[in-house]
Structure formats: C-alpha cells, structure tokens
Amino acid sequence: xxxxxxxxxxxxQPKEIQPYFDQARTFRNQNKIDLxxxxxxxxxxxxxxxxxVKSLIDSLHELALLYLKIDKEGDTEFYWxxxxxxxxxxxxxxxDAMHKYIEAILLYRSKRNFQALFMINEAKQLNNDxxxxxxxxxxxxxxxxNLEKYESATKNLNSLIVNTDVYEKEYLATQAYLTLAxxxxxxxxxxxxxxxxxNALALATQNGFLVDIKDANTLLTNxxxxxxxxxxxxxxxxxxxxxxxxxxxxDKIKIEAKTADKIRDDYKTEExxxxxxxxxxxxxxxxxxxxxxxxxxxxLIIISLLAVTLYRNNQIKLKTNDLLQTKNKELQIARDGAxxxxxxxxxxxxxxxxxxxxxxxxxxxxTHLLLxxxxxxxxxxxLKALKFSGDYLLNFINDILHINKIDANKLEPLNMEFxxxxxxxxxxxxxxxxxxxxKTKLILEYDESIPGHLLSDPLKLSQIFMNLIGNAIKFTKGxxxxxxxxxxxxxxxQVKIFFEVTDNGIGISKEKxxxxxxxxxxxxxxxxxxxxxxxxxxxxxxxxxxLFNSKIELESTLGxxxxxxxxxxxTSMEDLPEDFTFETAQKDYDFKNxxxxxxxxxxxxQVITKKMLTKKExxxxxxxxxxxxxxxxxxxxxxxxxxxxxxxxxxxEEATIEIRKFNQDTPIIALTAISLDDSLESFYAAGxxxxxxxxxxxxxxxxxxxxxxxxxxxxxxS
Numbered sequence: 205x206x207x208x209x210x211x212x213x214x215x216x217q218p219k220e221i222q223p224y225f226d227q228a229r230t231f232r233n234q235n236k237i238d239l240x241x242x243x244x245x246x247x248x249x250x251x252x253x254x255x256x257v258k259s260l261i262d263s264l265h266e267l268a269l270l271y272l273k274i275d276k277e278g279d280t281e282f283y284w285x286x287x288x289x290x291x292x293x294x295x296x297x298x299x300d301a302m303h304k305y306i307e308a309i310l311l312y313r314s315k316r317n318f319q320a321l322f323m324i325n326e327a328k329q330l331n332n333d334x335x336x337x338x339x340x341x342x343x344x345x346x347x348x349x350n351l352e353k354y355e356s357a358t359k360n361l362n363s364l365i366v367n368t369d370v371y372e373k374e375y376l377a378t379q380a381y382l383t384l385a386x387x388x389x390x391x392x393x394x395x396x397x398x399x400x401x402x403n404a405l406a407l408a409t410q411n412g413f414l415v416d417i418k419d420a421n422t423l424l425t426n427x428x429x430x431x432x433x434x435x436x437x438x439x440x441x442x443x444x445x446x447x448x449x450x451x452x453x454x455d456k457i458k459i460e461a462k463t464a465d466k467i468r469d470d471y472k473t474e475e476x477x478x479x480x481x482x483x484x485x486x487x488x489x490x491x492x493x494x495x496x497x498x499x500x501x502x503x504l505i506i507i508s509l510l511a512v513t514l515y516r517n518n519q520i521k522l523k524t525n526d527l528l529q530t531k532n533k534e535l536q537i538a539r540d541g542a543x544x545x546x547x548x549x550x551x552x553x554x555x556x557x558x559x560x561x562x563x564x565x566x567x568x569x570x571t572h573l574l575l576x577x578x579x580x581x582x583x584x585x586x587l588k589a590l591k592f593s594g595d596y597l598l599n600f601i602n603d604i605l606h607i608n609k610i611d612a613n614k615l616e617p618l619n620m621e622f623x624x625x626x627x628x629x630x631x632x633x634x635x636x637x638x639x640x641x642x643k644t645k646l647i648l649e650y651d652e653s654i655p656g657h658l659l660s661d662p663l664k665l666s667q668i669f670m671n672l673i674g675n676a677i678k679f680t681k682g683x684x685x686x687x688x689x690x691x692x693x694x695x696x697x698q699v700k701i702f703f704e705v706t707d708n709g710i711g712i713s714k715e716k717x718x719x720x721x722x723x724x725x726x727x728x729x730x731x732x733x734x735x736x737x738x739x740x741x742x743x744x745x746x747x748x749x750x751l752f753n754s755k756i757e758l759e760s761t762l763g764x765x766x767x768x769x770x771x772x773x774x775t776s777m778e779d780l781p782e783d784f785t786f787e788t789a790q791k792d793y794d795f796k797n798x799x800x801x802x803x804x805x806x807x808x809x810q811v812i813t814k815k816m817l818t819k820k821e822x823x824x825x826x827x828x829x830x831x832x833x834x835x836x837x838x839x840x841x842x843x844x845x846x847x848x849x850x851x852x853x854x855x856x857e858e859a860t861i862e863i864r865k866f867n868q869d870t871p872i873i874a875l876t877a878i879s880l881d882d883s884l885e886s887f888y889a890a891g892x893x894x895x896x897x898x899x900x901x902x903x904x905x906x907x908x909x910x911x912x913x914x915x916x917x918x919x920x921x922s
Contacts, residue, residue: 221247221259225266232270233375235414240270261287261299268306277310284310301330309343317350335371338364342379349387357387362861363889378407378416385423398427418447568899569812576819621777622662624701625650628687631669639677645684646673654691654701657777664748665772671745672705672768680709680765697776708765717758721746793910795820798843800909802826803833803859804875805851809898813846813875816902830859837863842870843913847892849876857890864891871912875900 224247231240248263250256268283284306291299308323324344328337341360348357364380367373381404388397401424408416421444428437571590579587632646639646669687676685688704712720721742745768746756752772760766800817802824804810810826817824825840827833829851837845845863849856860872874887874895887895893912896905 221250221254221256224250225262228266228270229371232273233372234412237270237274241267244270257290257294258296258299261290261294261296262302264290265299265302265306269309272306272309277313280306280310297330298333298336301327301336304330305336305340305343308347312343312347312350315350317347320347321351335369338367338369338372338376342376342383345380345383349383349390354387354391358384359857359886361387362858363886366861366864366889366891374407374411375413378404378411378413381407382416382419382423385420385427389423389427394427394431398424398431401427414447418444421447569809569816572902573812573815573819619659619775620662621657621659623656624654624658624662624665624689625656627662627666628669628689631666631673632687635670635673635677638674639685642677642680643682644677644680646677647684647686649686649688651690654689655694655699655776658699659775659777660772661752664751668745668748669703669705671742675742676705676707676709676766676768680707683708683765692771694776698773699776700771700773702769702771704767704769706765706767711762711764711766712758712760713762717760720758721756791907791910793906793914795822795906795909798822798909798913799841800824801833801836801840801842801845803830803846803851803856804848805829806848809848816905820906830854830856830862833859834862837867837870844871844873844909847872847874849874849887857886860887860890860892873908873912 224243228240228243228247231237231243244263244266248260248267251259251263264283264287268280268287271277271279271283284303287299287303291303304323304327308320308327311317311320311323321344324340324347327340331337342364345357345360345364348354348360361380361384364376365384367376367380369376381400385397385400385404388394388400401420404416405420405424407413408420421440424440425437425444428434428440567590571587575584575587628648628650632648636646673685673687684707686704686706688702688706690702692700692702694700742756749756749770749772754770754772757769758766759769795817800822802810802813802817804813804826805828814824814826825836825842827836830853833845833847847856847860851859854862856874856876860874863870863872871893872891874892875898876887876895894908896908
C-alpha cells in the first residue's frame with residue numbers, strides 16, 4: 205500500500221499530523237488494522253480541526269486504502285468520494301495522484317486491467333515521490349501479471365527487491381519477493397517460486413508483517429507439495445495453522461470489523477450533522493428572502509410567456525448540436541492521426557539515434573586509440589578531422605535523443621543537493637577552450653547571497669548553461685560573454701534565482717527571434733554554413749526550463765548582441781553541515797594492475813574497450829553476454845565490471861540484479877548507448893553504481909572508473 209509520509213514536491217505534512225501517518229503505516233504493515241484505523245481517524249479529526257484540507261485529503265485516502273486491505277470496497281469508495289469533493293476546490297497534485305492510484309487498485313480488483321494501467325500512468329505523471337512511485341510499480345507489476353506480461357512484471361519486482369525506500373524498504377522488498385513467488389508458481393517455475401517465497405517469509409518474520417507471513421506460508425505449502433517435498437510442505441502448513449489460531453482468529457477479525465464499522469458510522473454521523481447545520485443556515489436565509497420570492501414569482505409569469513419561443517429556439521440548437529458532434533468526431537479522428545504520426549516520428553528518431561551510437565563508438569574509440577599511437581604528422585591531421593566529425597555527429601544524435609525524451613515526457617526534474625556556483629564554474633571551465641579559440645572573454649557575476657547548498661536538478665541546470673553559454677561563445681568572436689546570477693527573493697527555505705547569459709556577438713533579427721526556439725532553427729542559412737550546429741540547443745533549453753515551470757526570455761539587437769534570461773525556484777539547504785561535500789573534482793588515478801570484467805556482445809566494441817584499458821596498464825576479461833558475466837563474476841574477483849545494457853538473452857540490468865544477489869561490493873558501471881525507453885533510475889535500481897553513455901569521451905571513461913574503484917562512489921545519479 206502507498207504511504208503519504210514522504211516529502212513530496214507539492215506538499216509536506218505538518219509536524220503535528222505527520223506522526224499519525226508514520227504510526228498508522230507501522231500498524232498497517234504489522235496487520236494491527238484496528239489500531240491503524242483509530243490512528244488515521246485521529247489524524248482526520250486533527251486535520252479538520254486545524255482546517256488543513258490537504259492533510260484531511262491524505263487521511264481520507266489512507267483510510268480508503270486501509271479499508272481495501274480488509275476487503276471493504278464499499279467503504280473505500282465512501283472515503284474516496286469524500287476526498288473527491290475536497291479535491292475539486294484545491295490545487296493538490298499529490299492528492300490527485302493518490303486519488304488515481306486508489307482508482308487504479310479498484311479497477312485492478314474488478315479485472316479492468318488496461319484501465320487500471322492507464323490510471324497508474326496518470327498518477328506517475330502527477331507526482332515523483334519515491335515511496336509513492338515504489339508502491340505504484342508494485343501495483344503495476346500485479347496488473348502486468350494479470351495481463352500475462354511476465355517480463356515487465358519481473359523487471360518491476362526485481363527493482364523493488366533492491367529498493368532504497370526510506371520508509372518501507374523491507375515491506376516493499378517482502379511484497380516484491382512474495383509477488384515474484386506467485387508469478388513463478390503461475391509460470392510453473394517451482395524452484396524459483398520456493399526461493400522467493402522463503403525470502404519473503406524471512407523478511408516478513410523479521411519485521412512482523414503478519415499478513416505476509418501467512419501468505420508466504422500458504423504459498424510455500426502449495427509449492428513444496430507440487431515439488432514433492434512433503435516434509436517442508438507440512439512444516440509450512442503447521443505454521444499456518446498456528447498463525448491462524450494465535451493471530452488470525454475470529455475474535456481479532458470481529459474486533460477489526462467492529463472498529464472499522466464504528467469509525468465509518470461515526471464519520472457519516474458527523475457528516476450528516478455538518479450537512480444539517482448548513483441546511484439550518486440556508487433556512488434562516490430563506491426567511492429573509494420571502495419578499496424576494498414574491499418578486500421572482502412575477503418574473504416567472506413573464507418567463508412562461510417566453511417558453512414557446514425558447515422551445516422553437518431549442519429545436520434549432522439541437523440540430524446545430526448534432527452538426528457540432530459530427531464535426532467533433534471528425535476533429536477527434538484528425539487529432540488521433542496527428543498523435544500517431546508524432547509517436548511514429550519519435551520512435552523512428554529514437555531508433556535511428558540509438559542504432560547510430562554503436563558504430564559511432566567504434567569510430568570515436570578507434571580514432572582516440574590511433575591518435576595515442578604517435579601517428580605521422582600527415583595522418584594526425586586526418587585523424588583530428590575524423591575525431592571532430594565524430595564528436596559533431598555524436599552531439600547531433602544526443603540532441604535529437606534529448607528532444608525526443610522531453611517530447612515523450614520521459615524526463616522529470618530530480619531533487620539533489622548541490623552547489624550552484626560550482627555547477628556554473630564547471631560549465632565555464634569545460635567551455636574555456638572554445639572561448640579561447642574565439643578570443644572571447646568569459647565573465648561570471650555571481651550573487652554571493654545565494655545559499656551555498658541548494659536542492660534542485662544540477663544535471664539539467666548544467667545542460668541549460670552548457671547550451672546557452674556555448675551558443676553565446678559560438679556567435680561571439682573577440683568579445684565577451686557575461687553570466688549573471690541574482691537572488692530575487694528568499695522565503696524561509698524557498699528561493700527564486702535570476703539567471704542571464706549576455707554576449708556582444710552577432711545578435712538575432714526581430715523576425716528570427718519568433719522562431720529561434722524551434723527545432724533546427726538558426727538565424728539564417730548563411731549563419732548555419734559559417735557557424736555550424738544543429739539549431740537544437742535553444743529548443744532543448746526551452747524544453748528543460750519547462751520542466752522547472754520556467755520560461756526563457758530573449759532580448760537581442762542585430763549586430764550588437766543577445767541576452768537570454770530566466771528564473772528558477774529552488775529549495776535552500778542552509779542547515780546542512782559546513783563540511784558537507786559535493787562531487788569531487790577530477791583526479792589522476794593510478795590504474796596499474798587493476799583487473800576488470802568487460803560485458804559486451806559487440807566484437808569491435810570489445811576490442812576498443814579492452815585496448816583503452818590496456819593503455820592505462822589494466823587487464824581485463826570479456827563476457828559476451830549476461831549469462832557469461834554472472835558466471836565470471838562468481839568465479840573471479842574483479843576491481844570493477846563494465847556492463848553493457850542492451851544485449852541478446854538477458855539484459856545488462858537483469859545480469860546486474862543477479863550479480864548483486866551474491867556480490868554487493870564490486871562497482872558495476874553501465875556502458876550503454878542509452879535509448880528513449882531507457883531510464884537511469886532503473887539502472888541504479890538494478891544495482892549499477894554509475895552510468896557512462898556510449899560513445900564516451902576517454903577522459904570521462906577513465907574518471908568514472910577511478911571514482912568508483914578508489915573513491916567507492918555510492919549508488920547515485922551523477
């Protein structure tokens with residue numbers, strides 16, 4: 205079941221309400237339903253007393269989920285309806301997401317699986333709270349099982365087994381093992397079913413999850429009987445009898461039912477009382493309005509005389525409505541066609557972009573190796589030209605893939621602690637060579653009153669700055685590019701920061717300013733020929749800022765320069781300790797005598813990666829697929845594993861999940877030509893420590909290896 209206790213983007217529970225939700229979740233998972241009901245009922249009363257509408261909505265939702273747990277769907281719908289009324293008058297994305305989640309469970313229970321999946325996806329779009337997301341993918345897995353989409357269900361459940369949920373880590377893992385065991389039983393994979401069932405039983409017993417202990421014993425009784433292991437089946441059967449006698453007895457069920465009915469009836473009684481009070485208020489108002497009623501009666505006589513005319517007009521409107529409905533259907537068909545065309549375009553571009561990355565890895569990798577082998581001077585010139593072309597093509601492919609991900613709603617802003625000044629300086633340093641080549645001066649005007657520790661998405665902010673500053677440098681020769689940051693307002697822990705990138709380059713005409721943010725648009729054909737580029741940089745900036753609910757502003761004069769500005773709201777983390785450390789700067793590592801495992805199915809890529817390791821005096825073994833990787837990881841000790849994600853047979857994700865079952869320590873770095881459907885979240889959930897996208901820059905490749913081996917980098921998005 206889901207929990208409302210995490211700090212979600214749009215609302216944080218008040219401190220006086222929060223402990224009730226924490227306590228209720230503990231009672232619920234331990235099957236102390238009567239205590240959980242009473243706790244949530246108290247939370248609802250406190251929320252109503254404090255006129256805290258959002259906490260009241262959350263209380264009603266949690267009550268609805270709790271009644272579902274004891275199979276009282278009618279009562280679930282009662283509380284769900286009460287929450288619906290409150291949600292109509294308030295903007296509360298988390299509440300809307302939870303509302304859709306409960307509706308998805310009700311649809312799933314009534315075997316309307318496709319509608320349930322639709323509601324799950326709707327809920328995902330409204331909120332990215334980690335605990336809530338984990339509960340969504342658990343329910344999604346159960347729906348997939350109903351639809352016999354066993355591979356998708358298994359992927360969801362494996363990610364939950366290694367989840368890092370702050371609040372329900374053990375409960376979610378128990379549910380995942382148990383659901384996986386049921387899936388295995390359904391597909392007649394009895395050995396795996398028993399294994400997962402035992403894991404579920406162990407976790408449930410350790411944490412006092414009574415319902416899961418009962419379910420695990422029930423399943424194992426059945427599985428061991430089918431395997432012919434009758435002694436084990438008998439043990440689980442006896443456990444089940446003891447459990448039912450001591451815990452799941454008639455008295456307990458009666459107490460829970462009595463508590464549930466009392467809380468529901470009390471709430472209904474209070475609701476009736478509230479409605480009667482409103483009726484009394486309306487009655488008093490009616491007495492004061494009797495004179496007005498007499499006047500209204502006079503008007504009714506006049507209105508009656510107009511009835512005939514209105515009737516004839518209505519007949520005309522009905523005919524018009526029929527025509528409008530016909531046109532609406534035509535518009536709907538046209539819109540569906542346009543959506544399908546957009547999806548086809550997105551899928552095509554994504555496929556092409558992804559497929560080009562593999563041969564491009566060979567081009568850039570071999571070029572790097574040849575440049576390292578002291579080529580002749582006349583060869584060096586050709587190799588540098590080849591490297592430039594490869595880098596240009598890679599940037600172009602990355603831009604297309606990035607635009608597709610945004611268009612397909614595959615990107616969401618993350619929340620990570622970071623230092624803004626450090627992020628901007630890193631971008632400036634990475635572009636300093638381009639500025640030097642153009643004889644352009646880079647100036648940073650940084651407002652030191654901006655908090656040193658912020659919570660937002662530094663990766664997407666880096667992409668925004670990289671595109672804006674890189675663009676400004678490209679179109680400014682012998683001038684200056686100025687980056688300005690300013691703290692606009694600070695309200696408790698919420699801050700709003702203004703950013704501006706100004707140059708004195710060629711500028712943009714008034715006519716072109718209207719279309720400059722469209723894909724593949726540049727100032728003119730002549731500009732494209734002289735300066736190069738895809739024209740996608742500003743499109744990406746506009747799309748990324750949309751994820752932050754921000755807009756880009758442009759001011760420019762042809763021949764004088766341009767100014768791009770925007771504002772972003774962030775959260776201040778000033779209460780972090782002063783010795784809090786962010787990402788470390790690049791280091792030089794001694795790689796000599798390290799031994800790595802390369803997991804890669806492409807022969808050319810195997811050769812290139814192995815040679816790149818050899819250059820730094822590292823040795824390596826090669827696994828041609830996921831199965832070989834698992835075997836070699838069991839039989840040998842490696843300093844790190846370089847894991848390709850897309851392989852025939854089992855994928856790199858699945859191989860990583862299997863390796864993590866017996867090896868938690870060896871760093872695993874995913875090397876992948878990431879596609880539109882890939883999710884960095886799922887890589888880390890599978891157990892990867894880091895991700896490097898192919899084709900990659902050699903310095904990035906070596907840096908990631910060094911960080912993960914020597915600095916023991918934790919599993920996180922970097």
